[in-house]
Amino acid sequence: MRSSRFILCYPYVAAVLAKDPVAHLVDYGAAKSQDLLGVCESPLCSNEHPVAILEDPIAEDRAQAAALWPHATPCARNGTKEFCVYSDPEFAGRGIGILTSPERAIEIAKSKVFNDPEVSEAIDELNAEESPRWMVAEVPGKGMGLIATQNLEMGDHIMSTSASVMIDYSVFYEVTEAQLLEMQAAAVENLPKRHRTAFLNLSTHDHAENYQTQVSKVILTNAFDIQDTGLVTKKNDDEEENFYTVFPEISRMNHDCRPNADYQFDPETYTQHVHAVRRIAAGEEITISYIDPIQTQKDRLNRLNNSWHFPCSCSACTQNKHFTAASDARIQQILELRKQLRNWDPYSQATPSMAELLVSLYEEERLWSNLYEAYTYAAIEYNGAGDPWMATKYARLAIHHGLAVGGPKDSDVIEMTSLAKDPWEHWSWMLRTKKRMNWGAKVDE
Numbered sequence: 055m056r057s058s059r060f061i062l063c064y065p066y067v068a069a070v071l072a073k074d075p076v077a078h079l080v081d082y083g084a085a086k087s088q089d090l091l092g093v094c095e096s097p098l099c100s101n102e103h104p105v106a107i108l109e110d111p112i113a114e115d116r117a118q119a120a121a122l123w124p125h126a127t128p129c130a131r132n133g134t135k136e137f138c139v140y141s142d143p144e145f146a147g148r149g150i151g152i153l154t155s156p157e158r159a160i161e162i163a164k165s166k167v168f169n170d171p172e173v174s175e176a177i178d179e180l181n182a183e184e185s186p187r188w189m190v191a192e193v194p195g196k197g198m199g200l201i202a203t204q205n206l207e208m209g210d211h212i213m214s215t216s217a218s219v220m221i222d223y224s225v226f227y228e229v230t231e232a233q234l235l236e237m238q239a240a241a242v243e244n245l246p247k248r249h250r251t252a253f254l255n256l257s258t259h260d261h262a263e264n265y266q267t268q269v270s271k272v273i274l275t276n277a278f279d280i281q282d283t284g285l286v287t288k289k290n291d292d293e294e295e296n297f298y299t300v301f302p303e304i305s306r307m308n309h310d311c312r313p314n315a316d317y318q319f320d321p322e323t324y325t326q327h328v329h330a331v332r333r334i335a336a337g338e339e340i341t342i343s344y345i346d347p348i349q350t351q352k353d354r355l356n357r358l359n360n361s362w363h364f365p366c367s368c369s370a371c372t373q374n375k376h377f378t379a380a381s382d383a384r385i386q387q388i389l390e391l392r393k394q395l396r397n398w399d400p401y402s403q404a405t406p407s408m409a410e411l412l413v414s415l416y417e418e419e420r421l422w423s424n425l426y427e428a429y430t431y432a433a434i435e436y437n438g439a440g441d442p443w444m445a446t447k448y449a450r451l452a453i454h455h456g457l458a459v460g461g462p463k464d465s466d467v468i469e470m471t472s473l474a475k476d477p478w479e480h481w482s483w484m485l486r487t488k489k490r491m492n493w494g495a496k497v498d499e
């Protein structure tokens with residue numbers, strides 16, 4: 055399962071796309087009121103008014119969070135909800151700024167990554183401001199981009215970096231635009247100079263009139279959507295747990311509908327990792343996809359144009375109409391096959407041959423980032439039909455490719471590791487046959 059996604063719009067206007075996780079999908083078995091106090095104008099934003107603090111339901115959290123973070127201002131408040139900028143200029147050797155509630159700031163400050171020196175030193179080492187594997191250079195028609203400086207193989211590590219600024223989604227719903235601008239700018243100001251410069255050098259897509267707008271446009275043009283990673287505890291289903299996050303070096307990568315690299319966020323280290331998803335030659339541009347690539351050319355172009363405001367010029371978007379029609383037909387068939395393979399009703403038409411076809415369609419479409427999903431479908435389908443050896447072959451391929459894309463904690467990688475270890479003990483063993491033959495029902499009778 056993907057834990058982060060590149061997006062352009064702020065959450066309240068973004069339609070966030072996620073890739074297609076396989077194993078856990080197998081079904082077997084606005085904006086609110088803006089009634090705000092000014093940024094830190096309220097006595098409740100300061101610890102200097104003990105009477106007000108005693109009467110304030112979140113005073114205790116605010117004081118505790120302020121004690122745990124080197125910087126804990128400015129803040130903005132909406133009724134009983136409050137959000138502040140929590141900055142640690144020493145985090146991972148280059149600093150971080152997080153816009154969130156006092157309660158979540160406490161939880162984050164107490165997490166292992168902020169307390170275990172071994173974890174923080176490890177991130178410090180990973181943080182890639184320079185690398186022998188890539189360099190930043192101008193790419194015609196795209197601004198700056200990342201170029202491979204050596205040949206890379208599928209699965210090769212390209213870079214890992216910790217975040218500059220992380221914005222709790224709730225902030226977007228609860229604070230005014232003016233407050234958001236002020237808080238974002240403060241988070242960037244609190245970064246150490248080198249890191250701040252890397253952030254401010256990023257593309258704003260178009261002209262920015264002042265510093266606050268520049269910071270805001272950098273965030274809009276370069277943020278990743280960190281989703282469902284368990285970074286913070288959700289108290290109920292309505293609560294957001296996503297963070298809008300900038301990783302400056304990684305944000306230099308331009309879009310391609312058939313990219314040669316992919317990224318994954320590790321919540322235990324607050325680090326985003328990038329790996330090659332196919333062989334990349336020295337001198338080639340390193341690219342990622344900003345959108346779900348399993349869409350027809352027209353839908354991809356619309357999505358990039360509407361959300362990102364640039365015309366897609368990648369080879370899959372600019373090939374002639376005959377190749378485009380053939381590619382779109384493959385995409386349509388991929389979508390249809392996935393539907394069948396996900397269906398565990400006795401009347402599903404899914405077979406191992408269908409899964410084989412899915413694998414070859416992903417290959418023809420050069421969907422290297424998604425290929426492990428097709429391998430996962432194939433492994434489950436073969437196992438469901440009682441062929442443990444072909445199931446193991448595809449499980450191993452899924453692990454190999456899935457590690458580069460989703461990492462070791464990806465749900466499909468975990469599922470395939472368990473299948474490869476013992477296909478006969480895996481939940482999918484003979485499942486398709488059992489369903490078709492209604493074996494479970496006979497046993498129950």
Ligand SMILES: C[S@@+](CC[C@H](N)C(=O)[O-])C[C@H]1O[C@@H](n2cnc3c(N)ncnc32)[C@H](O)[C@@H]1O
Nearest residue numbers: 195196197198257275276305306307308309364
């Ligand atoms: C995250 S930034 C990528 C790095 C950026 N090119 C730079 O100069 O820092 C995203 C912006 O890069 C440009 N961009 C990315 N991929 C592109 C592509 N395939 N074609 C044209 N422009 C692209 C667009 O301006 C987009 O808003």
